[in-house]
Amino acid sequence: MATTKIWPVKDSLARVVDYAQNPDKTIYSDLQNVLHYAANEEKTVEGEERAMFVTGVNCNRDTAFQEMQVVKERFGKTGGNVAYHAYQSFKPGEVTPELCHQLGVELAKRMWGDEYQVLVATHFNTGTYHNHFVVNSVGLWDGRKFNCGKRAYYQFRQLSDDLCREYQLSTIKNPKGKTPRSIYFAEKRGEPTKYNLVREALDAALKVSVDGNDLRKALREQGYELNANPAHKYATLRRIGSKKAVRLYRLGEEYDLPALRERIKENRQRYAYDLGYQRYKPVHIQRPQPRRLRLKGSFSTVKKIGGFRGLYLHYCYCLGILPKGSSHRPLSPELREECRRLDAISRQTQLICREKLDTRQDVEDFISGKQAEIKELGATRQKCYNRLRRCDDGTEIVQIKAQRDRLTAAMAVCRRDVKTAEGILSRSDRLKENLKLEQEMQAQRMDRTQDKHRGRSIVK
Numbered sequence: 001m002a003t004t005k006i007w008p009v010k011d012s013l014a015r016v017v018d019y020a021q022n023p024d025k026t027i028y029s030d031l032q033n034v035l036h037y038a039a040n041e042e043k044t045v046e047g048e049e050r051a052m053f054v055t056g057v058n059c060n061r062d063t064a065f066q067e068m069q070v071v072k073e074r075f076g077k078t079g080g081n082v083a084y085h086a087y088q089s090f091k092p093g094e095v096t097p098e099l100c101h102q103l104g105v106e107l108a109k110r111m112w113g114d115e116y117q118v119l120v121a122t123h124f125n126t127g128t129y130h131n132h133f134v135v136n137s138v139g140l141w142d143g144r145k146f147n148c149g150k151r152a153y154y155q156f157r158q159l160s161d162d163l164c165r166e167y168q169l170s171t172i173k174n175p176k177g178k179t180p181r182s183i184y185f186a187e188k189r190g191e192p193t194k195y196n197l198v199r200e201a202l203d204a205a206l207k208v209s210v211d212g213n214d215l216r217k218a219l220r221e222q223g224y225e226l227n228a229n230p231a232h233k234y235a236t237l238r239r240i241g242s243k244k245a246v247r248l249y250r251l252g253e254e255y256d257l258p259a260l261r262e263r264i265k266e267n268r269q270r271y272a273y274d275l276g277y278q279r280y281k282p283v284h285i286q287r288p289q290p291r292r293l294r295l296k297g298s299f300s301t302v303k304k305i306g307g308f309r310g311l312y313l314h315y316c317y318c319l320g321i322l323p324k325g326s327s328h329r330p331l332s333p334e335l336r337e338e339c340r341r342l343d344a345i346s347r348q349t350q351l352i353c354r355e356k357l358d359t360r361q362d363v364e365d366f367i368s369g370k371q372a373e374i375k376e377l378g379a380t381r382q383k384c385y386n387r388l389r390r391c392d393d394g395t396e397i398v399q400i401k402a403q404r405d406r407l408t409a410a411m412a413v414c415r416r417d418v419k420t421a422e423g424i425l426s427r428s429d430r431l432k433e434n435l436k437l438e439q440e441m442q443a444q445r446m447d448r449t450q451d452k453h454r455g456r457s458i459v460k
Contacts, residue, residue: 088107
């Protein structure tokens with residue numbers, strides 16, 4: 001199994017300046033830099049054994065930079081993308097150093113033929129054997145620049161997969177797309193992203209499933225709809241209240257459709273020997289005894305909290321953060337994913353309650369007032385800067401700077417309040433939709449509980 005990637009190399013003024021300011025470093029152009037990295041022997045030490053392999057395709061490995069530079073100057077194309085850097089990485093333990101390098105050289109010849117100069121180097125510094133390719137951006141014979149678009153990327157990947165099949169190596173069946181940075185780092189932190197929640201729902205459903213119908217029913221109870229139609233290319237899982245589905249293979253190899261079928265088959269074999277297993281076990285719910293409380297006054301005279309305050313307080317209750325120490329947990333995937341945004345929701349709720357912002361007009365007026373306050377504070381701070389330019393007294397300068405810092409801090413608080421208020425306006429509609437989905441799931445759960453109780457009473 002080999003993964004591939006390719007990206008352009010450009011001249012960087014910032015990098016050259018940084019090198020120039022540090023006399024302990026050698027200044028390289030970007031092309032020299034990437035060639036030096038690829039041919040660096042320190043990257044290829046495996047214990048005491050040096051596993052260094054460097055080969056030049058259409059150029060000499062020792063004079064690759066000079067030869068590439070001559071081609072650029074011959075056609076007058078020394079600017080723009082000076083080169084392209086690519087890699088081909090193999091699964092640990094699947095290839096030897098010699099085979100890894102052989103595949104890299106063969107891939108370079110199939111991809112770039114005799115038109116472009118390529119330096120191929122095999123490394124082991126990351127714990128896996130992988131090849132680096134440094135490709136001159138200018139053609140060797142006609143000076144035509146290499147077009148590194150999506151077509152080139154997919155061609156590079158396809159040629160690598162073809163080579164792996166020829167040498168009986170594994171390939172990736174469904175290559176994943178790029179995961180958004182916010183979701184990637186949230187998953188690294190263990191936060192409830194939409195992908196993590198789908199995996200948890202599948203794991204929970206697979207524990208009680210012995211066929212496809214069981215799996216669909218268990219997923220539907222958790223707010224998901226499974227679509228495994230054989231007429232479709234990919235099996236998908238979709239939130240019941242959403243139009244966008246997730247392809248199962250994007251969740252990992254253990255959640256692809258063949259893997260799910262294998263786990264269901266294991267359940268069926270395991271439960272076949274369990275004589276006490278019941279396909280649909282009734283859930284025994286211990287009903288708490290009602291508590292009698294005495295209330296002064298009348299419910300009919302209690303004023304109901306409405307507007308944004310009522311919306312946000314009810315939303316916080318459904319999330320389980322109000323009241324403090326609540327054991328309530330949301331059912332719908334939408335609300336479970338909202339737990340990632342508790343900080344923002346808490347700030348918005350506190351602002352609404354503190355400023356008594358009940359309607360959209362109240363929020364807009366609050367934003368306008370804060371913006372006017374920021375403008376006034378900015379004008380006062382500008383006067384402080386003007387006084388500092390004219391002042392020579394050290395004691396007075398300290399006082400002016402202290403006043404300036406207080407004004408800056410006050411402006412920062414106002415800007416933070418404005419941003420929070422703008423978040424209220426943009427989030428309020430989504431809150432209403434999520435609450436509607438949560439109420440539907442709560443009602444479905446109540447209906448299922450009543451059906452189970454009715455079924456048990458009929459059996460008795």
